[in-house]
Amino acid sequence: MRTLADYNRCVDDAEIHRIYAKASKFYERHVVHFNSTFQGGGVAEILYSLLPIMNDAGLYAEWRTLYGSPDFFMITKKFHNALQGDRVNLTSLKKRLYAQASETFSVFNHLNHDCVIVHDPQPLPLISYYRKKQPWIWRCHIDLSAPNGELWDFLKTYILRYDHVVVSHEKYRQPDLPVPQRVIAPAIDPLTPKNMPLGEEDIQKYLRKYGIPTDKPLITQISRFDRHKDPEGVLRVFGKVRESVDCRLVLCGSMATDDPEGMKVFERIERKAGRLIDDKKVILITVENNILVNALQRTSSVIVQKSLKEGFGLTVTEGLWKGKPVVASNVGGIPLQIEEGVSGFLLDPRDEDGFADRIVRILGDPDLGRRLGTAGREAVRKNFLITRLLADWLDLLADVMR
Ligand code: UDP
Numbered sequence: 528m529r530t531l532a533d534y535n536r537c538v539d540d541a542e543i544h545r546i547y548a549k550a551s552k553f554y555e556r557h558v559v560h561f562n563s564t565f566q567g568g569g570v571a572e573i574l575y576s577l578l579p580i581m582n583d584a585g586l587y588a589e590w591r592t593l594y595g596s597p598d599f600f601m602i603t604k605k606f607h608n609a610l611q612g613d614r615v616n617l618t619s620l621k622k623r624l625y626a627q628a629s630e631t632f633s634v635f636n637h638l639n640h641d642c643v644i645v646h647d648p649q650p651l652p653l654i655s656y657y658r659k660k661q662p663w664i665w666r667c668h669i670d671l672s673a674p675n676g677e678l679w680d681f682l683k684t685y686i687l688r689y690d691h692v693v694v695s696h697e698k699y700r701q702p703d704l705p706v707p708q709r710v711i712a713p714a715i716d717p718l719t720p721k722n723m724p725l726g727e728e729d730i731q732k733y734l735r736k737y738g739i740p741t742d743k744p745l746i747t748q749i750s751r752f753d754r755h756k757d758p759e760g761v762l763r764v765f766g767k768v769r770e771s772v773d774c775r776l777v778l779c780g781s782m783a784t785d786d787p788e789g790m791k792v793f794e795r796i797e798r799k800a801g802r803l804i805d806d807k808k809v810i811l812i813t814v815e816n817n818i819l820v821n822a823l824q825r826t827s828s829v830i831v832q833k834s835l836k837e838g839f840g841l842t843v844t845e846g847l848w849k850g851k852p853v854v855a856s857n858v859g860g861i862p863l864q865i866e867e868g869v870s871g872f873l874l875d876p877r878d879e880d881g882f883a884d885r886i887v888r889i890l891g892d893p894d895l896g897r898r899l900g901t902a903g904r905e906a907v908r909k910n911f912l913i914t915r916l917l918a919d920w921l922d923l924l925a926d927v928m929r
Pocket of ligand 1: 749845
């Protein structure tokens with residue numbers, strides 16, 4: 528199991544000591560994290576890396592996953608989209624089924640912890656089903672810049688019970704919310720199979736295994752098949768790029784268990800790409816494999832993230848960490864990570880000609896790609912590694928668990 532000290536390959540010793548020292552306030556204290564999936568998506572990714580080092584630092588940190596039926600996840604996916612601004616038909620049945628999952632779960636999940644941390648809307652109502660005897664923190668990873676008002680008012684009935692709310696960007700703070708709010712940017716773990724250094728032989732082995740040829744430049748978007756990630760838009764951009772450069776597109780998106788819309792979006796892409804799939808010009812991947820993601824990111828000539836909405840965008844962080852040029856939408860948390868023209872390219876997601884133009888420019892000028900990638904990697908090293916995230920959590924816990 529990883530320890531904090533293992534991170535001395537990427538982080539100064541002084542920083543590691545500072546984190547151990549911060550954690551010394553919490554010896555014998557128990558915290559629990561709740562989310563709704565062990566696999567797929569950014570939250571699971573972060574918890575998988577954060578929990579071992581939280582424990583190593585000296586806390587007792589637990590991770591529990593809310594059990595939900597397919598109906599429940601259908602509803603929470605609608606809530607997720609509505610928090611990002613979509614409309615929602617908020618019936619009393621939806622509200623009841625949503626709350627019921629937390630109520631049922633609370634019956635067989637007993638809490639004796641010193642602090643409870645709830646991630647995203649799925650387990651948000653849990654707080655109503657316990658006699659509260661510790662601080663509760665709601666950590667929302669979603670782009671909250673323009674939430675649907677009706678849904679927000681409903682969720683607020685739960686959020687008001689919390690002691691603290693954490694969001695990923697200044698723009699996501701809610702002016703009407705009297706609960707203290709804090710901004711903490713997410714982070715990646717440089718030591719996981721997804722981000723660790725990989726030898727060329729391993730890279731080739733994984734690409735061969737999944738049938739990905741490397742004879743032509745690869746353009747890659749790694750993302751759940753979700754319309755907010757705009758895979759259809761990526762396909763259109765790829766069509767424009769191919770008018771001037773012969774290359775291949777990889778869309779890699781495993782199916783998260785809490786995202787029931789994925790299959791529909793995937794099938795649509797399959798229909799649209801048609802012959803391009805048979806010719807291996809477009810390669811669609813739905814397996815969950817961290818080393819494959821790592822190998823793809825390292826082999827690609829350009830990483831694309833053409834999201835219409837993006838809470839933060841760990842896929843961008845991961846691409847930058849691998850020293851790759853990233854061409855991405857100027858939405859949500861992405862501009863926190865990319866400085867336009869310095870560590871990547873930022874575009875309006877509707878500007879598909881612009882996306883194609885930047886990709887073609889990078890493909891035609893490998894030095895440009897290297898320069899962008901080197902600056903991107905350094906930005907991630909400074910700001911978006913999991914050790915910084917742990918330090919931020921310890922600061923927040925120190926304020927909340929006085
Ligand atoms: N991911 C993955 N395989 C896939 C698609 C995504 O492992 O096929 C991972 C990706 O590498 C990243 C996370 O899922 O670590 C997605 O996080 P992000 O913040 O980009 O988006 P979210 O899915 O949370 O909206």
